[in-house]
Amino acid sequence: MSDTANPTIDSARQDQPTPVKSVKPRIQAGSLTPYMFVTPAIIVMLGGLLYPIFMAFYLSFYDWEIGRPFSDAPAVGMANFIRMIQDEQVWEVLWVTLRFGFWTITIEMVLGIALALLLEKPIRGASFFRTIFILPLMVSPVVVGLIWRYLFDARSGWINYYLTTWFGMEPLVWLGDPQLAFFAIVFTDIWQWTPFIFIIIIAGLQALPSEVVEASEIDGANWWQQIFLVKLPMIQSIIVIALLMRIIDVFRGLEVMLIMTGGGPGRSTELLSLHIYKRAFETQQLGYASAIAVLLILVVFGLSLAILNFANPMKTRSDV
Amino acid sequence: MKLNLTSGIAALAALAFSIGVAWANPYKPYEGTTIVVSWPSNNHFKVAETLVEEFTEATGINVEIDYLQYLKLRDRQLLEMAQAEGEYDVVSWVVMWKGEYVNKGLLTPLSQMYTNAGLVDPDYDIDDIADAYLQNGGVVGGQLGYLPGKSGGLYGIPFGAETSILAYRKDILEEQGIEVPKTYDELIAAMTKLNEAGIPALTSRGATGHQVTAAWLFHLAPMGGRVFDKNWNPVVNSPEAVKAAEFLRHVVKTGPTGIPSYGFGDMTTAFLQGDAALYLDSLKIAALSRDETRSKVNGKVGYALHPTDARCGSETGGFAMGIPANSQNKEAAFLFIQWMTSKDADRRIVELGGDPIRISTLKENPMGFDEYPVVAEQLPCADPDWRPLIPEWNELNTDVLGQALTRVITTEDDVQAIMDEANDKIRAIMEREGYYAWQ
Numbered sequence: 001m002s003d004t005a006n007p008t009i010d011s012a013r014q015d016q017p018t019p020v021k022s023v024k025p026r027i028q029a030g031s032l033t034p035y036m037f038v039t040p041a042i043i044v045m046l047g048g049l050l051y052p053i054f055m056a057f058y059l060s061f062y063d064w065e066i067g068r069p070f071s072d073a074p075a076v077g078m079a080n081f082i083r084m085i086q087d088e089q090v091w092e093v094l095w096v097t098l099r100f101g102f103w104t105i106t107i108e109m110v111l112g113i114a115l116a117l118l119l120e121k122p123i124r125g126a127s128f129f130r131t132i133f134i135l136p137l138m139v140s141p142v143v144v145g146l147i148w149r150y151l152f153d154a155r156s157g158w159i160n161y162y163l164t165t166w167f168g169m170e171p172l173v174w175l176g177d178p179q180l181a182f183f184a185i186v187f188t189d190i191w192q193w194t195p196f197i198f199i200i201i202i203a204g205l206q207a208l209p210s211e212v213v214e215a216s217e218i219d220g221a222n223w224w225q226q227i228f229l230v231k232l233p234m235i236q237s238i239i240v241i242a243l244l245m246r247i248i249d250v251f252r253g254l255e256v257m258l259i260m261t262g263g264g265p266g267r268s269t270e271l272l273s274l275h276i277y278k279r280a281f282e283t284q285q286l287g288y289a290s291a292i293a294v295l296l297i298l299v300v301f302g303l304s305l306a307i308l309n310f311a312n313p314m315k316t317r318s319d320v
Numbered sequence: 321m322k323l324n325l326t327s328g329i330a331a332l333a334a335l336a337f338s339i340g341v342a343w344a345n346p347y348k349p350y351e352g353t354t355i356v357v358s359w360p361s362n363n364h365f366k367v368a369e370t371l372v373e374e375f376t377e378a379t380g381i382n383v384e385i386d387y388l389q390y391l392k393l394r395d396r397q398l399l400e401m402a403q404a405e406g407e408y409d410v411v412s413w414v415v416m417w418k419g420e421y422v423n424k425g426l427l428t429p430l431s432q433m434y435t436n437a438g439l440v441d442p443d444y445d446i447d448d449i450a451d452a453y454l455q456n457g458g459v460v461g462g463q464l465g466y467l468p469g470k471s472g473g474l475y476g477i478p479f480g481a482e483t484s485i486l487a488y489r490k491d492i493l494e495e496q497g498i499e500v501p502k503t504y505d506e507l508i509a510a511m512t513k514l515n516e517a518g519i520p521a522l523t524s525r526g527a528t529g530h531q532v533t534a535a536w537l538f539h540l541a542p543m544g545g546r547v548f549d550k551n552w553n554p555v556v557n558s559p560e561a562v563k564a565a566e567f568l569r570h571v572v573k574t575g576p577t578g579i580p581s582y583g584f585g586d587m588t589t590a591f592l593q594g595d596a597a598l599y600l601d602s603l604k605i606a607a608l609s610r611d612e613t614r615s616k617v618n619g620k621v622g623y624a625l626h627p628t629d630a631r632c633g634s635e636t637g638g639f640a641m642g643i644p645a646n647s648q649n650k651e652a653a654f655l656f657i658q659w660m661t662s663k664d665a666d667r668r669i670v671e672l673g674g675d676p677i678r679i680s681t682l683k684e685n686p687m688g689f690d691e692y693p694v695v696a697e698q699l700p701c702a703d704p705d706w707r708p709l710i711p712e713w714n715e716l717n718t719d720v721l722g723q724a725l726t727r728v729i730t731t732e733d734d735v736q737a738i739m740d741e742a743n744d745k746i747r748a749i750m751e752r753e754g755y756y757a758w759q
Contacts, residue, residue, distance in 0.1 A: 067398035067424040089719070153586075154578025154594055176526065176580030246382060264528025265580050266726045281395050283715045284420075 053297065059290035061088025066284050073287070080291035089252075090292060092267050093275040094299070100182070100271060101250040104189040108246060111190070113239070119225060120205045130202070134195040141192070145259025148188040149175065152260070178268035181261050185269045188256055193249070197242050204238035205231060240311045244304055253301045272296050323364045341500065346438055350652040351380030355409035357656070358397055360639065364480040365412070367672040368660065374668075375659050381652050389637075390414060397644075399424040406646040412479060412639045415457045420711040421642075422460040422475055429644040430458075430474045433654040441658055448663065448678045452702035453478035456709075457640030466709035467625040476642030477661045478677045481600035483626075483702040484634040485694055486540055487599040487606070488592065490622040492519060500622065504542065504629040507598075508570065514597050515574035523587045523596035524571045526579035526729055529722035534707075535571075536725050537635070538600060539564040541706040544630030547746075548708055549715070552755040554746035556721065557739040561628065563730045565735045580730050592617060600626065602637065606691040607673060623691040625698050633703035638675075714754050720745045 060080050064073035084090050115133060119126050136144070151157050152174035163169040174180045208231060216230045232239070254273040257263060263270030263278065270278075276296065280289035339566060357372075359365040365387070372383050386408070388396055394417055400406040401421070413421060421427050433439055446454070455468055457478040462469025486507075488500060493510075496517055503506035511521035525531040540546070545560030555561065572579045576590045584601070588608055591599040592615040599605050609621045626634040641660070643653045659665060666678045667686055676682055682696040707713065724742035728735055751758065 039435060065424075066395065067402045067420070067426060069402065154581065155586075156593070157578055160577075171577045173578050173580060176578050176582075181581075261581070262527060262529060264726060265730050266528055266723055278718070282718055284398075 003285045055296070056290045056293045059224050059287055060294050062287040064286045066281075066286060076287065080288045081294075084291050084295060089267065089275070090103060090272075090295070093272050094295075095271045096182075096270060097251065097272040098271075100186060100189070101247065103186045104193070104250060105243065107186075107190050108194045108197050109243065111194045112242075113201050113232070115194070115198045116205055117231070120202060131188070134199055136192045137195045137199070138301055138317050139192070141253065141255035142259055145187065147255040148184065148191075148256075149260045152184045175261050176265055178265050181265060181269050185257055188260065189250075193257070194248065196244060197246070200238060201235065204235035209235055210266060236311060240307060244307055247307070248300055251296055272299075310312035322604045325485070346441075347379035347381060350649075350655060353649055353652045353697055354382040354384060355649050355652050355656055356386060356407050357410040357412075358386050358388070358393065358400070358408045359412050359478075359664060360393055360414075360543035361387040362390060362480070365403045365606070365639075365670075366513065367674045368479075370672055371660060371665055371668055373516040375406065375656060379655065379659070381656065382658065388659070397421075398424075398426070398632055401644045401646060403646060405648060406644050408644050409647040409649045411644055411655055413476070415481075415640060416642065416706055416707065416709050416713055416717075417638055418457065418460050418475060419466050419709045419713070426645055427475045428645050428647065428650055432477070432652075433643075433650070434474075436651070437657075439651055439654055441662065444658060444662060448680050449478065449661070450481070450677060450679055450682075450699045450702070452483065452636045452699055453481040453638075453677050453705045456636035456702075456704040457481055457638065458642070463635040464705070464708070464710075465527060467705060474489070476640035477657055479657075479661055480675060481636070481638035481640065481677050482602045482675060483636055483695065483735045484601055484630075485603050485605075485691060485698055486626055487609070487691075488622050488624065489594075489597045489617065489620055491620050492597040493622075500624045501627050501644060502625070504539070504567070504627050507600075507627045508567070511570065511574045520576035520590070520596045521574040522571050522598040522600060523576055523590040524568070524579050524582065525584055525587050525601070526572060526582045526726075527586075528580075528726045531583050532568075532580075532725040532729065533717050533721040534635075536564055536721070537707050538570050538626075539567050541703045542626065542629045542631060543567075546705075546708075547721075551759065554743045554750065556597075556724075557736065557743040562736050562739050565725060565739060568616070568725065569728055573611055578729045580726065584602045589614075602635075603691060603695055604675065607675070621627060621690075623694040625694060632701040633706060634698050634701065634703050635706050636702045712749060715749060716746055720749070 008166055061075055061077060062070075063071045063076045063080070064070055119129055119133075134143075139147070151159050153172055154160060154173045154176060157174070159174065160171040166173055172180055174184050194303050212234070213226060213230060221229065251271075252273055254277055256272060257269050257271055257274050260276070261269040263274050272292070273296065276289050276292050279292060321619070359368075360552050369385065376382055379682045381561065386396075393411075393413070395414065397408065397411050400408050401411070402424075418427075424598065452472075454477070457477040458474050459468045459472050460466060461472030463471070486501070490516070492502065496513060496519070498510045498513060499506065501510050507522075514521040525535040537547075540561060543560045543564050545555070545558055545564055547556055547561075549555050576595045578590075579587070582590070587601065588599070588605060590606065592608055594616045606623060610618055612618050626632070641657050643650050643657070647653055661677060663678060663680060666676045666681045667684070670676050670681055670686055670689075679696065679699070682692050682699070685692040707717075720742050724738050727733055727738050
């Protein structure tokens with residue numbers, strides 16, 4: 001039956017010199033090929049990503065100062081972690097970081113999504129505004145810190161200049177007052193990172209199939225209903241990814257605060273990452289800084305897991 | 321044979337000549353050597369670059385300078401000096417790091433060089449270098465660990481060192497009928513009067529951490545206070561220390577807007593732009609005031625001694641230069657340091673716009689600067705012990721005092737309570753570091 005059904009294959013089989021030995025290696029080579037392709041990437045990942053994380057864990061069990069050989073650094077077991085738990089400074093800066101993250105990310109998400117919805121349609125000048133809005137994203141964080149430090153300068157900054165000349169207000173000590181300094185770094189972060197949310201969301205909105213939106217229009221959905229019941233649910237996975245990236249970034253970034261306020265006044269603008277930097281390079285306690293870095297990794301990991309659990313983009317994608 | 325004898329005599333003569341040349345030129349053995357120098361990128365060290373070129377021309381020793389912003393120097397230097405073979409042959413440190421560097425075994429004791437007669441210039445005259453500068457920047461050991469004593473040793477020579485003086489706007493003080501303050505009481509009165517007239521009085525550092533602590537320490541020493549007593553007990557809650565903190569609060573209330581965010585650059589800019597009538601900090605203000613690209617007050621500034629209270633006592637700070645223990649060119653590095661801090665170089669650096677370290681240069685005053693007579697008078701009572709340069713100082717400075725003093729100047733909280741709390745925190749750190757092991 002099969003002979004008549006597929007004479008070509010049969011004749012091919014007959015031509016083959018029964019290569020039993022050569023079949024096995026061919027199968028092995030075939031199964032190894034994908035691994036060979038990903039090996040360089042895995043090596044880079046292990047070297048560039050996992051090794052530093054492993055070293056952070058490893059160092060956190062030692063009392064090591066820069067300038068001394070690591071071989072002389074005493075192993076201190078859990079002492080760094082116990083000290084960290086008892087250290088009120090760590091909890092203070094963690095609280096500052098969480099507050100900072102809450103305000104910046106909330107406002108950036110709302111503003112970024114709102115701007116994307118406004119500039120989504122091909123209105124006149126949309127491309128001009130899009131370019132303007134993403135400009136802050138192109139500026140290096142160090143330069144952002146310097147620009148805003150001078151803008152917020154109490155004596156000669158533009159902000160105080162206009163507040164005093166236009167509104168007759170007393171000059172405000174923006175970076176020298178704990179509340180105002182916190183406001184200043186939140187404002188600066190929003191200025192720099194709202195465009196990031198905007199650009200991701202607008203890309204998502206523009207990729208939406210127009211049929212769905214048109215169908216909702218035909219069904220009688222108004223503008224608000226289209227946004228909240230059609231568009232935003234459809235780009236939910238993109239919103240979650242943008243949110244995750246911002247959370248990770250808030251815990252990671254320190255350059256702007258380092259330049260603008262140095263974490264002060266007091267610790268009012270000292271984020272966890274800046275605190276780790278100071279512990280490592282100002283007080284030279286690398287082991288202790290590593291222990292706090294482990295806490296940072298755990299906090300970011302925990303928050304990311306919680307969000308993914310709540311709204312996993314992969315899951316959403318498969319549902320769609 | 322005759323030919324051999326002649327050539328032998330010629331060879332001996334050549335050898336003798338070359339030895340003679342070598343003796344006449346102590347730099348000859350190091351000609352062609354390249355040394356790498358780690359310097360801060362501030363005005364003094366930038367203008368010294370011309371002097372470095374002159375050094376290379378005269379000695380044949382090449383110099384590569386690695387400039388870094390001064391607060392970044394320490395990380396880089398520590399990393400380099402911790403290697404088996406470091407890149408640097410000369411490092412310039414902020415005086416407060418010297419204890420840590422020596423404690424970690426990273427510096428070469430200069431006694432190793434001073435016992436090598438071939439290296440030491442007999443005309444160098446180390447006694448001419450201002451004593452407070454030498455003690456503050458170069459000496460480690462002694463009973464306190466950072467000042468001279470029988471157990472102390474020399475590790476560096478000051479270069480780019482400084483003390484504090486009072487700078488004032490002659491025009492404003494004259495206009496307001498205010499005498500130049502000689503004491504802290506007079507200074508407080510002047511500040512109050514200026515404030516009442518709507519003129520920002522004394523500019524000051526105030527940013528959290530090192531800056532605000534430095535501002536407080538400037539006043540602590542003349543007010544008779546210290547950070548520790550002789551047994552390493554913290555005394556930052558003493559009446560003198562609380563008085564200095566209260567004075568700092570008064571400075572913020574009567575001074576230019578924004579002091580709690582001012583670093584050294586911000587506070588000098590306030591004075592240079594005409595936004596403050598008084599300045600009490602590093603003598604570097606004088607050179608900055610003369611620089612019309614940065615200053616609106618050139619010709620309007622007068623200089624006076626750091627006001628006294630319980631005693632006279634100005635700060636001693638800035639930089640010193642030494643040789644890393646892992647340098648591969650220690651002799652050439654020493655010759656470089658000796659050249660750069662010699663009498664001739666000190667005079668030359670003044671011409672170039674830098675700061676002298678020698679009493680003879682200050683007295684000679686080759687450029688006729690207004691502040692030099694004041695500095696020469698100030699230096700004998702400059703206090704090398706105005707802050708404790710112990711390895712733990714960085715943590716106490718930024719983490720404890722830097723935070724407490726920010727509370728002093730940004731809140732209305734009780735100063736005594738703030739300083740009591742800081743005192744307890746300092747004691748806990750000192751205990752952790754083993755300072756009370758013998759008590």
